[in-house]
Amino acid sequence: MDKTYWQERLQAYLDNELEPADRKAFEQHLGSDQDIAAEFKFMGALKKRLSAYRDSVSIPSSVEQRIRNRFGKPPRRFASTWLIAASTLAAVILVALFLPRLNAEALSFEHSVVRGTISCYGCEVAQRSGLEQGIICLDGHEMGLVCANGQLWRFASDKQGLAIKGDQDLYKKDVEVSGMINREERLIRVQSIAPLAIVKAGIGSLAFNR
Amino acid sequence: MKEFQDTVLPLSNRIYRFAYRLAQNERDAEDLVQDTLIRAFTKFNQYQPGTSLLAWLLTITRSIFINQYRKRQREGLQVRFEDMDIDIDRIAPANLSQFSENPETYLFQSILDADLRRAMEQLPLHYLEVLILVDLEDMSYRETADILNIPTGTVMSRLHRARKSLQKDLIELGRKRGLIKPRLEAVKGPISEDEVSHG
Numbered sequence: 001m002d003k004t005y006w007q008e009r010l011q012a013y014l015d016n017e018l019e020p021a022d023r024k025a026f027e028q029h030l031g032s033d034q035d036i037a038a039e040f041k042f043m044g045a046l047k048k049r050l051s052a053y054r055d056s057v058s059i060p061s062s063v064e065q066r067i068r069n070r071f072g073k074p075p076r077r078f079a080s081t082w083l084i085a086a087s088t089l090a091a092v093i094l095v096a097l098f099l100p101r102l103n104a105e106a107l108s109f110e111h112s113v114v115r116g117t118i119s120c121y122g123c124e125v126a127q128r129s130g131l132e133q134g135i136i137c138l139d140g141h142e143m144g145l146v147c148a149n150g151q152l153w154r155f156a157s158d159k160q161g162l163a164i165k166g167d168q169d170l171y172k173k174d175v176e177v178s179g180m181i182n183r184e185e186r187l188i189r190v191q192s193i194a195p196l197a198i199v200k201a202g203i204g205s206l207a208f209n210r
Numbered sequence: 211m212k213e214f215q216d217t218v219l220p221l222s223n224r225i226y227r228f229a230y231r232l233a234q235n236e237r238d239a240e241d242l243v244q245d246t247l248i249r250a251f252t253k254f255n256q257y258q259p260g261t262s263l264l265a266w267l268l269t270i271t272r273s274i275f276i277n278q279y280r281k282r283q284r285e286g287l288q289v290r291f292e293d294m295d296i297d298i299d300r301i302a303p304a305n306l307s308q309f310s311e312n313p314e315t316y317l318f319q320s321i322l323d324a325d326l327r328r329a330m331e332q333l334p335l336h337y338l339e340v341l342i343l344v345d346l347e348d349m350s351y352r353e354t355a356d357i358l359n360i361p362t363g364t365v366m367s368r369l370h371r372a373r374k375s376l377q378k379d380l381i382e383l384g385r386k387r388g389l390i391k392p393r394l395e396a397v398k399g400p401i402s403e404d405e406v407s408h409g
Contacts, residue, residue: 049318050345059226
């Protein structure tokens, strides 16, 4: 792989756009390529500086006034710090609303099979709420399950569930999950999880090794 | 009308920010925002709920800008890049100990917004718009690709070239200001510890 390949990967890594396997591959390469390591430091600093530049432009009040006159309602405008604070608060509220009750024992479960794609639970919540990407996942991504009908499921925090939630290699994998589910809280206690392709091929319950 | 007011108008500031960064002057940015809102209003029934409203609006902004940009090129006019900030270079402080966390931090602490803006003005439009969307508007590669109607791989490569171009310009600026030791050879990559002047 040539230098440009790794330089482009570097950019995608900084933008959190690499798949988990590609992230690992890049991190391994980073440790063995001094040029890329130096570029990584520079580009990281550049990205940080551009972030600081982001909010240096805002809509002038005269333009707001014209929009108000034309469309009859003032645009809601917040200072960037207020926007961040409000987004964070909204994120906290949404997480609180979306999160299943901590005491899963109090919920009633039924046995079922759920098919879907493994995705980051927090990122899905943020995206669906129009919040800034990653704002809920500041402490790391936690895997959840998105069904074809858009339903978002969360794994229970038992041993099996915790292993899946922290396994970024599962990201974007189409899977079939068998276990006990609570429909109201969209919570799954996993008994087995297998790649959907294998299930469809009728090869049996060749579950992910965990 | 109410839905438009409730959903689109709160995004006016984001539209303006994008428009300003594309047009690089206030007057054109204002026109772009108003044209975007009018077009969004008339085509609001074409917006698909569940998709990113901001991405849809920025697609409209960009479309209007590109049409104006092409028209101006046909008419032989240049897009105005008004220099609105006073051109004052930051003087490197005598006591550099506070900046010596690493060379990159030191360099970027000395780079003004106006420096960044000028460096961005040098970028070709197809690099600039990717940089604006990803770095200044926090769009994902997928959203950026959708807005620009290009593959995500192209977003990645254009972004790489845009940032490399900024890197080259900012290192050059750092050299001119004595933040980085001048060298005879061409700028070819990131700065290293020994390239930074420590007073």
